[in-house]
Amino acid sequence: MDATSIARDTSTLSEARPLDDADQATASVDDEDLAARIISLVELARSGDKAAFGELYDHYQGAVFRFLYYRVSSSTLAEDLTAETFFRALRGMSSFRWQGRDFGAWLMTIARNLAADHFKAGRTRLEQTTEDTEALDSTTEGPEQEVLALLTSETLRDALAQLPPEQRECVIMRFLDGLSIAETAENMGRSVGAIKQLQLRGVRNLAKLVPVGSL
Amino acid sequence: MTARRGITRWLFGSLANPDQQNDSERHHMLPRPQPSTGAEAFARMLDGAAEVRSWAVPDLDDLPELVALTRAMGSVQAPAPRPEFAASLRTQLLESDPVVLREPERPIAEAAAEIIDLAASRKRKATRRAYTAAAVGSLVLGSAGIAAAAQSALPGSPLYGVKRGVENLELSFATNDTARGHDLLDQARTRLSEVQQLSKSSDASNTTLIQKTLQAFSTSAAEGTNLLFVSFQRNGNARDLAEIQRFATTSAGQLNSLSPSMIEQNRAQMLEASSLIANVEQQSKMLCPTCAALPPLNEQYQQLSATSNQTSGLNALLATPRMVLLPQASGPVTAPAETAAPTLPKSSQPAKPTTPPQPAPAPQPTNTNALGQTLGAVLTPVLKPVLGTVGGVLQATTGTVGGLLNTLVPPAK
Numbered sequence: 001m002d003a004t005s006i007a008r009d010t011s012t013l014s015e016a017r018p019l020d021d022a023d024q025a026t027a028s029v030d031d032e033d034l035a036a037r038i039i040s041l042v043e044l045a046r047s048g049d050k051a052a053f054g055e056l057y058d059h060y061q062g063a064v065f066r067f068l069y070y071r072v073s074s075s076t077l078a079e080d081l082t083a084e085t086f087f088r089a090l091r092g093m094s095s096f097r098w099q100g101r102d103f104g105a106w107l108m109t110i111a112r113n114l115a116a117d118h119f120k121a122g123r124t125r126l127e128q129t130t131e132d133t134e135a136l137d138s139t140t141e142g143p144e145q146e147v148l149a150l151l152t153s154e155t156l157r158d159a160l161a162q163l164p165p166e167q168r169e170c171v172i173m174r175f176l177d178g179l180s181i182a183e184t185a186e187n188m189g190r191s192v193g194a195i196k197q198l199q200l201r202g203v204r205n206l207a208k209l210v211p212v213g214s215l
Numbered sequence: 216m217t218a219r220r221g222i223t224r225w226l227f228g229s230l231a232n233p234d235q236q237n238d239s240e241r242h243h244m245l246p247r248p249q250p251s252t253g254a255e256a257f258a259r260m261l262d263g264a265a266e267v268r269s270w271a272v273p274d275l276d277d278l279p280e281l282v283a284l285t286r287a288m289g290s291v292q293a294p295a296p297r298p299e300f301a302a303s304l305r306t307q308l309l310e311s312d313p314v315v316l317r318e319p320e321r322p323i324a325e326a327a328a329e330i331i332d333l334a335a336s337r338k339r340k341a342t343r344r345a346y347t348a349a350a351v352g353s354l355v356l357g358s359a360g361i362a363a364a365a366q367s368a369l370p371g372s373p374l375y376g377v378k379r380g381v382e383n384l385e386l387s388f389a390t391n392d393t394a395r396g397h398d399l400l401d402q403a404r405t406r407l408s409e410v411q412q413l414s415k416s417s418d419a420s421n422t423t424l425i426q427k428t429l430q431a432f433s434t435s436a437a438e439g440t441n442l443l444f445v446s447f448q449r450n451g452n453a454r455d456l457a458e459i460q461r462f463a464t465t466s467a468g469q470l471n472s473l474s475p476s477m478i479e480q481n482r483a484q485m486l487e488a489s490s491l492i493a494n495v496e497q498q499s500k501m502l503c504p505t506c507a508a509l510p511p512l513n514e515q516y517q518q519l520s521a522t523s524n525q526t527s528g529l530n531a532l533l534a535t536p537r538m539v540l541l542p543q544a545s546g547p548v549t550a551p552a553e554t555a556a557p558t559l560p561k562s563s564q565p566a567k568p569t570t571p572p573q574p575a576p577a578p579q580p581t582n583t584n585a586l587g588q589t590l591g592a593v594l595t596p597v598l599k600p601v602l603g604t605v606g607g608v609l610q611a612t613t614g615t616v617g618g619l620l621n622t623l624v625p626p627a628k
Contacts, residue, residue: 050308050309051309053308053309054305054308054309057304057305057308058305061296061301061304061305062293062295062296062301065294065295065296065301066293066294066295069294075294075296075297078294078296079296079297079300079304082296082304083304083307086304086308087308087311090308090311151287151288151291152291152292153291153292153293153294156288156291157294171288174285175285175288175289176288176289178289181258193254196252196254196255196257196258197252197254199254199257199258199261200253200254200257200258200281203257203281203284203285204277204281206284207277207280207281207284210284
C-alpha cells in the first residue's frame with residue numbers, strides 16, 4: 001500500500017464549489033483519474049447524492065473494515081463498527097470539509113473514535129489469551145516468504161492485541177494502514193522521534209509474539 | 216555479530232546505551248553521518264536504506280528481521296468483511312434517512328457531475344429521474360398545506376421546523392444581498408414575536424427554547440442589518456438605513472417590554488440581543504439622522520413606481536424580494552435616490568460616509584433548528600432557478616422526499 005497523496009489541481013472545480021475548501025481536496029490514490037473521481041463523488045455525496053455515497057462506500061468499505069479489524073477483537077465487532085462508521089459518515093456528510101486529507105482519513109477518524117468509544121465503554125476487553133510459547137526462537141534469518149506463509153490476519157491481530165496500546169496503534173498505523181511516520185505522529189499527537197521509538201519497540205515486541213519461528 | 220556488539224559496548228559503553236532516556240538529546244551534539252539510535256536506524260531501513268551499521272548503537276542486529284516482519288505485515292492477506300455483510304450494509308445505507316443537505320449557494324452538484332464519469336452514472340440517472348418525479352409530486356401535494364399550517368407554529372411544536380424551513384426557502388429566493396437583508400430582518404421580527412409568545416407561558420421548559428429563539432433573533436438581526444449596511448454603502452440607498460432604524464426601534468421596544476424575570480433568566484441572550492440592537496440603532500442614526508422619517512418600504516415602493524419606471528426593477532426586488540425569481544443583474548446597482556427625492560421631499564441623498572460604517576459582525580448562523588434548516592436546504596436546490604441543468608436538479612432532488620419526511624418525523628436515535 002504505497003499511497004501517495006495527490007494534491008489535486010482543482011482549478012476546474014473551484015468555481016463550482018461554494019465552500020472555500022477546494023484547494024484542500026485530496027484523494028490518496030495513485031491513479032489520477034480515480035482521485036478526480038473520488039473527489040467528485042465526495043462533492044456529490046455532500047450535496048446529498050446518495051448514489052455517490054454508495055460508490056464511496058464501495059471504495060472505502062474494505063479499508064474501513066480492515067482498519068477496525070486490527071483494532072477490535074472480533075470480525076463481528078469490526079463489521080458492526082464498520083456499519084456504524086458509514087452511518088455516521090452518511091449523517092455527517094453535509095458537514096464534511098476538505099482539510100488537505102483524503103476522504104478516507106475522515107472515515108478512519110470516525111472509525112477510530114468508534115473503536116475508542118467501544119473500549120471506553122468497557123463492553124469488551126482487548127486481552128486475548130494466545131499460545132505465545134513457540135514465538136521466541138529468533139536465531140536464524142528466514143526469508144520473507146516463510147513469514148508470510150505463517151502470518152495470517154488472525155495471528156497478526158491476536159499478536160497486536162497483546163501489545164501495549166500505544167505500540168499497537170503505532171504499529172497498525174505504520175505498517176497496516178500505511179501511514180508515514182509524520183502522519184502517524186500527527187494522528188497520535190506525538191513527535192516524529194517518539195514515533196520512531198514507538199515503532200521499533202512495537203515491532204520488536206510483535207516479533208516475539210507472532211508465531212513465526214523461522215524469523 | 217555478538218563479538219562485534221561486545222566490542223562496541225566496551226568501547227562506547229557509557230555513551231552508547233540506547234535505552235537511556237537522555238539518548239536523543241545527546242545526539243544533537245554528535246555528528247550525524249550514522250543513525251544514532253536504534254529507532255533512527257530502523258526508520259532509515261524501513262525507508263529502504265540498506266543494512267545500517269552504527270558505531271553509536273550496538274543493538275541493530277535484529278533490525279533486518281524486524282523490517283522483514285513489517286514488510287510481511289504489509290502483504291498479509293487483507294481481511295475483508297463478509298460479502299453478504301458488505302452488500303446488506305450498502306442497502307441499509309442507501310435506504311436510510313437521507314443525507315442532510317447543505318444549502319448549496321452555487322450549483323456544485325452540477326459542476327461535479329460534469330467531471331464524474333458519465334458513463335457509469337447513466338444508469339443512476341434513470342433511477343434518479345424516477346425518484347425525482349415522485350419527489351416533486353409529493354412535494355407539491357404535501358408541502359403547501361403543511362407550510363401554511365406551520366406559519367403560526369411556536370418553537371418546540373412539531374411544525375416549527377417547517378416554519379423555519381419555509382423561511383429559509385424564502386431567504387433563498389432573495390436574489391441579492393439587499394433582499395436577503397430585508398428577509399433576515401423579517402425573520403428576526405418573527406423570532407422576537409415568538410419570544411414574546413413563549414414568555415407568556417410559565418412553562419419552565421420554555422427557557423431553553425426562549426434562549427435559542429433569542430439567539431436566532433440575534434443571528435438573523437446581525438446578519439440582516441449587516442447586509443443592509445453593506446448595501447447602503449454600496450448603493451447609497453437611504454431606505455436600507457431606514458429599514459434598519461425601523462427594525463431597531465421596534466425590536467428595542469419589544470425587548471424592553473419583556474418581563475423582568477424573563478430578562479433575568481435569559482440574561483446572556485438578552486444582553487447579546489439588546490446590545491446588538493443598540494449598536495445597530497446608533498450606527499444607522501449616525502450614518503443618516505433623517506432616515507427614520509422615511510415611509511415604510513412598501514409605501515415608498517408604490518410611490519416610486521407610480522412616478523418612475525427606471526428603477527422599478529430594483530424597487531421590485533426590494534419591495535417584494537421573495538417574489539422575484541429572476542437572477543439579479545451583476546454589478547453595482549445605481550442608487551435610485553435621485554428619483555426618490557421628488558416624491559420624498561424630506562429625504563435628500565445621504566452624504567456618503569467619509570468613514571465606512573462598521574457593520575456589526577455577522578455571526579455564523581447557529582444551527583438552532585436543524586430540522587427547519589433541513590427543509591429549506593432540501594427544497595432550495597429544487598426550486599432555485601439557478602440550478603439549471605437537468606443533472607443538477609435531478610441530483611439535488613434525489614433526497615427530497617425523504618428530506619421532507621425527515622422534517623416531520625423526528626429522526627430515530
